[in-house]
Amino acid sequence: MEAIQGKRKAERAFIAATALVWIMLSAALPLVNRADVHVFGIPILWFWVLLWVFMVPVLLSVAYYVLEVAR
């Protein structure tokens, strides 16, 4: 019972994290759409998208481990 509740909690947390990724890769784009700001030598728009797009497989790998392997 506890294991099922724990899995549901983890699933909800990952759905929330996924929602955050969707917001950062859509609604947040106007805020970083600037030509004059650079991060590590990369225009901020490209840096921002690269960061969050790379975050997706990392997030999904962790979610897979928590939901399917470590239970």
Next chain:
Amino acid sequence: MEAVIASSIILAVLFVMFVIGVLAYRLRVKVLRVDTYMVAGRTLGFLVTFLNMAAVIYSGFAFLGAAGWAYAYGAPVLYIWIYGALAYTLAFFFAPRIWETARGQGLLTQSDFFMWRYGSKLLMILTALVGITFNIPYGQLQILTTKYVLDLSTYGALPTLHIAVLSFVLTMVYVLLGGMVSVAITNVFLGIIMLAGMLGGGLSLIIHYFGGLPGLFKAVESVKPEHVYLWAATGRNSVQWVITAAVGSGLGFWVWPQLAQMVFPAKDAKVLRRSIVMTSWYHVLGIIWASLTGLVALGLGMKLAVADHAFLALIRDTFGPVALGFIGAAGMSASLSSAAGIILTQASLLSRNIYQGWIKPTASEKEIVLVSRLSVVVFTLISVILAYTAPAHLVYLLLVGYTGITQMFPGWVLGSIWRWITKEGVLAGLVVGLVVGVLTVFVWPDYLGIHSIIWGLIFNLPITLLVSKLTYKGG
């Protein structure tokens, strides 16, 4: 000599692909049942499911077109990076649920789901026809992208359209013989070549010319400063276009029937989930680096007559014929692997949902497999004829394809989550969404800078929900 070297590598890959496809049928298929033909009997393990999915998703158009977009428009290419990432997050939670239903109910195609979920023959036939029709230009497109790859890779020494058609026909021979088993096992080979080509080719060009991403962007900013951000008020260079195109395509990604069908062959839900995680890695390791080669061409000040030639032209000019042969083979692999998935799905929809579901419900297993195989021949012939005649009106189908397919999103995704979504709601939403989608593609293209997919969904979703609420009877 250069043409001989590059062409030999490409033809060798083509030969190995064909041998694997035929051997997979000879060695792996003991009894050819309908479920073996369409979904490999739901027996595929992790590596095959993952690479089969990746190879079908990333087509020749993605391989060359993403770099072309980066070269021609700059920052709008980000929508391709974003929508893939968004789509994998959706699939991680949604696809295993669909897989469980498919296994429990014996579903073999996406339209089977519509029949089972809504008990509506009309919806089953309509979704099968939508899936078949919108995929017709994509079959033809794979031949043409193979031709583009060969044009550059063979230095113009060979009759490229004929060779592209021949490679397409060879692919369809093993699709016809082994169905999903042959497609999936061959796609393991092709998927590895594609990833090596995109990652290796992209990274090596960036490092060779600019030493890394900062150097690349510095060069692009000096040549085309407007390419590093979204500068326009409307149109595809605007921020609202990129957002709506990315979100709309992210939602529509798994609605394509060939992608739905790549989900079903997994042997269990855990294998499927792991495959989706790995395909998201494939996305960030593959398409991003391939698309950045468009910026490399831009940063170097290359003048290209065809933007989509950016990746291969750079490889040819920088590393010579051996590298060009390998990257060309990767581009050809991307086209042919997607074509195999598309044609098999079209054949499955026609035989299972139009023939068995509508015309002859009493058809035997043997008969359905026969109709599937005949359908592979028919769709191959259609694609070949279209490749030679290239009728201009097919472009319209391509333009409206993503918008049209995505209008099945409420019925496919929401219908698998909420019991109260009804067939009346889905039908009403689908029809209105298609009409609005067509209008915002052709009459008011991407009105106010908002992608037509989203315009379709803005009308489709509330109508689906409202009509479903009104017609839901419980139970």
